Amino acid sequence: MHDKEKSERFIFIVKWNNKSESFAQGSCFLDVKKAFGWKNNVLLIETLDGSQRETLELRETLERDYVVEPLGFGHEQAREALRHTASHILAQAVKRLFPDVRLGIGPAIEDGFYYDFDTVHGFTPEDLVSIEQEMKRIAKQNLPVTREIMSRGEARKVFEQSNETFKIEILDELPENEPISVYRQGEFIDLCAGPHVPYTGYLKAFKLLNIAGAYWRGDENRPMLQRIYGTAFMDQEGLRAHLARLEEIKQRDHRKLGKQLDLFSIEEDGGPGLVYWHPKGAIVREIIENYWKEEHRKRGYDLVYTPHIAKLDIWKVSGHWDWYKENMYSPMEVDDMKYLLKPMNCPFHILIYKGKTRSYRDLPIRYGELGTVYRYERSGVLHGMLRVRGFTQDDAHLFCRPDQLEQQLIEVLDLTGFMLKTFGYDEYYCMLSVRDPENKAGYIGDDDVWEQAEAALESALKARNLQYQVDVGEAKFYGPAIDINIKDAMGRLWQGPTIQADFTLPERFDIHYIGEDGQRHRPVMIHRTVLGAMERFIGGLIEHYAGAFPLWLSPVQIRVMPVSDKQSSYAEEVQKRFKEQGFRAECDLGQDKIGYKIRQAQLEKVPYMIIVGEREKQSHEISVRHRSLGDLGVMGIDEFIEKVRHEAVSKSLESVFDRV
């Protein structure tokens, strides 16, 4: 072949990893994949040339020269492409089995994908099995997944033919200039922006997980569709690991552990969303509350207690009556006066502030309270201790001068980080929740006041070098907030601390302080919680620790168990020593064999088991077993106490004996 001929036929050069290949007009990235010898674990292509990186499908035709990088399952977009294709395969399978369905939407999500269907047939778990089988068949057929750009009219015709009214609705709402793309695989066609993987055969490891109702476009005024959730991975091993993780999450469920460990309950006779703290759960809560109080005192907070109800009027002044009514319990009549159960503590703290004239020298004033509030939540959203109707916020309101605001916000951020770390939440994410500029009617206060508050929060985040994401429309009705999500041991995010700057309530309650100039000035308020609410925080902690609380929080820290009755009095003597040293220690004097006692203690996740038999009784020593480290051998009582005391006092997350 002459060079001239070659250069005419091979017009594009693609470079990867210092290698380059030439391609003829009309080649696509599947050809590139072949040329470079990439395997089927390449799902998308990323271009490295050009000012902006671009991700492309393997079916994309070459249009110029490229420098590329293949993207595998580890890359978010590539992962989503595979799962998105999986959702199309799901829809195709469902349409084959249930021809009357109409399609909603079917995106990739965090851990998998879903597709929404409208059909009179109610999907059952048995259906999932047959749908999965059909999906496997489609994958085996290895249908090409192709993309077409259509005119609006053409697309409309296609979906009208198949009576896909939901697709038409989406189509009609696509912006004018948006190219309309449609994906096909075999007989299946879907309106979709992509990207996708090139063949259905790329789907090798997947599982359908559950069926749930979901409003069309998340709007409760629109029809409810049936959603099928599934997940997909590159290989069986990835899928297996994911399913194992789901199982682990199930085992850690605070509702399950709460019952097993006898920490709390929610009583059907008492009402939904109302938590009963059993003795062991109450100990955990009490310890956390004491710790909380101690840390707040250290930082200049004054702790207060306020009532559970107050006259309707103050809720009008605060704005709750107008902006928060649907979350509040109905008024109750007392002496011809209407009272409301409090959904928040702020107005009460303001009343205390307002009780006397404040000087600029008094500020900042920080009122902290473990304040129990009640909020009406729709029945369907309640969830164990994580979403309840009555809960205790670790609340505080800081009243400060405008010039103190940023420093106060920074101190709150520091306190938050400090306390979260104690519980082993080393990773957390900050969200700056601002109001939705499209919906100003949903918030109280003037524009300039909002801007001021949002700016203050942002500059505090910047001052502490915290990464944050702006969350539009997530502000509270009276002010913007920093909402902090904490990452637990399973890598899940939980709503935790929230910090709000508020210029509005001081205005509404007309509170002030006397400045250096002898004039009245308006203070700024910070609303904040560090843990969020005791219920939610401890519910999350149970899952974070899988029920195995670190020593300082364990309801029972040490259980002493005699091998037989003959050592009972020695066991009690040992227990007494522990109790004298301030440990929560128990004695198991049951008639059971030692193996049984150990099993019970293990199941209850008691950190330290002290086994005393005839040998220990004679030598005045103890045999120590740790719930996760196992048998630690025989040691002296004082030696043990000294070590374990250090573990408890330091609030260690690990055993002192866990040294390698």
Added chain:
RNA sequence: GCCGGCGUAGCUCAAGGGCAGAGCAACGGUUUCGUAAACCGUAGGUUAAGGGUUCGAUUCCCUUCGCCGGCUCCA
């Protein structure tokens, strides 16, 4: 609130239009034991509540309550 599923002994779970069952826990004994379950026995139920169909309902139907998975909303 909405869609779907579920509700049987304190707990975990069977059975099912014709007398409601097991294991663990509880209780009474026997056993005195060395690092995750000794043995024997006893008791425990208006099958979530209410209504209907039926000779007969715990089972089938309806309503209510609660729980679970989601949707929507929050600490």
